[in-house]
Amino acid sequence: MRRIKKIICFLIIIFNILSINKFCNAAEINISAPVCVLMEYSTGKILFEKNLNKMMYPASTTKLMTAILVLEKCQLTDVATVSNSAVDSVPAGYSTAYLQKGEKLTIEQLLHVLLIPSANDAANVLAEHVGGSIANFANMMNSKAKEIGCENTNFKNPSGIHDENHYSTAYDLSLIAKHAMQFQAIKDIVQKTVYNLPKTDKYNSDNRIFYNTNLLLSHHSPDDYYYPYATGLKTGYTNPAKDCIIATAKKDDLELIAVILGAEDTNGSLVPKFLDCKKLFEYGFSNYSYKNIKKANSVVTKVSVLGATEDTKNLNILVKNDINVFLENNFDINNLEPKLELDTPLVAPIKGGSTIGKITYDIDGIIYTSELIAETDVNIVNFVLIIFRLGLILLVIFIFFAIFRRS
Template identity: 40%
Template sequence: MKKIISLVLAIFLISSSFITSFANEKPSVLGESAILMDYDTGKILYGKNIHKKMYPASTTKIMTALLTLENCDLNEVVTIDYDLGNIGGSSIYIKQGESFTVETLLRALLIKSANDAAVVLANHISGSTEEFAKLMNKKAKELKTKNTHFNNPNGLPDENHYTSSYDLALIAREAMKYDRFREIVKSKYIKIAATEQYPYDRVFKSTNKFLWGVRGGNTIEYKGSIVDIKYDLVDGIKTGYTDVARKCLVSSGQKDGFRLISVVLKSEGNEVYKDSRTLLDYGFDNYTEHNIINKDAEIGSKKISFTKEKILKYKAEENFNIVTKKDDNIDNIKTKIILKEPLEIPIKKGDYVGKVQISRNNKVISSVKLVASEDVNSIFFNVDINKILRILWFGLKIILSILFVVFSIMLLIRFINKRKK
């Protein structure tokens, strides 16, 4: 009996060790370039050729969508009064004379990956695709991308149209700040109402199999089993394919409030989904997110004399999170509040009043602005008595300093006269 128990225990320990080592093992992906990035902090959890120049194909449309959200009212109606010609690739087959809201075009862009919708949006925003490309490159520079240059709004082949997995992750992070973008990229299909040119509804399924792919050709071999591509942890973002770029995929996955972004470029077939799931699962299995500063919580307060409220309450302007390995110790993370000096009255809700400094192992790693939670007003018609007292005290110190200097000079003269006598 003891031998059986010992054998079972040994098997359990070996299995546990195997599972742990498997979970901690760095992922292997087929894609030529890939990255896994924490959404909140931008921390890189995995990388493969992350700064290598790559063709992005239709993942380009993330930038086109971002600029659309920044520059347009989604309810605007766009009338296509010109012939688009044969743009090629994925399309909703827009005809001259049709009218759509910007939101419909945005949905067509992100769900169906419509190249013609990209051109219409570019023309609407900048007047031409050439001018829109300039806007794309300007935005890329603002986001501090390193190896990106756009020449068109849809990602159709162009040797001067390139990016990197790192840069695409930055662009995707920015786009995911918009609630409407998040809602669109997780949609499984788009339905476009009939128009005079098309007297029937147009319905298109999302190009992203992560959202709907089950059975048949929508499966992958994953960790020794055949599984559906559909993965409930994934809520976007964008696929891409050209003969040169091959299969590209930018994904967003969320588990227990912890969001990760993966980018895989130049993979093959359904392997791009296997690559992406491998990265996301690696992140969720091995890393965790800690909320160090909560913007909704009052961090502290300070008494302020001669004010109606008598106290200043303050909180952080934004959340501060940190991502660590699951077994990392975070007891070495400390915070220090540094209030602005002097604090001048009146203070309005939301005014900057200082910062909270975050350090790890006694080394400052970041800081977050502190803002007033409520107004603070003077008891004397918003006259800052504290400021007046500071000025008076400063003046008194100057007067005392002058008197001290005069007195010292007088003593020195007296001493010199005594010496002469």
């Protein structure tokens, strides 16, 4: 009896261990924030969402758009001068990098304090340097937002300082984040956990040391926040906007973007936006992956080529590159049917390795494609030889009939 109980207990333990690794359903994710979205970076596919098109105040996540425009217009080594208005227009209580009026700093230095401690004075300096004024730079931000594909976004300033007419959505911010990740400078900066702004002739001290507000990155943050696959991006907070974050994470070849807006502190001393991000990332990494459905140089079909020699006319058509598609882990790739488009007509000669068409998979509106190439050379028939042989045949027939008629 005791042995049976031990066996049952052992089976229960094994079952519980296995249950930890089971895939979770999207409906099972308990996100405390009222608005969120989880996007796969390369495809832009939405994996999870909650009120993704609801207009919200974005707070300092705004600064990602500021960084995008600055990097499009400036070199990192360019120098900007801190104006009186850039410093004086930051309301009390908003974060700054203690920039001094008349201080000269490189664009690279200003981007660091813009994105790591979320300095609002740096946002103003950059906006004035690029746009001439805060108002003109805001117009540039809105034009860029429309170009990226944002339909429910309006910026009034480069920092996210509260304004009733300064708003966005989780979906629009995920598009902005996706665009921002094309800039290596942004990716390099946002993954840093600390930055020391060097002293200048206007600030003769090295004590401007700033820590990243994204606690998903830091080993020194509470264990509840640190996420080993986190790669950065931007946090935000104002009283009207509440807690906001755009966060990114990468595991193997899968890169995810999470946006949390309007989060409130409902867990006592813990900050829910970081916990929500971790839940979203774990859902994405546990349930989705890239799968190889066609390997480079694999045969997709065989065709007969017109005008080819007998020994080369049957040609194998190969996929030129690997085709990796983004799918749910439980998706059966055997159900996928490709569309083959071959050059028509296929006529000899054809050189091995040359492009003769393409293969396409359309999966949930996302197109995956590769060129199709010839496996081997296809040689053209020697028509002179054919004509000579036909001539011989006709000559033999003529001679035969001539002999037949005489007899």
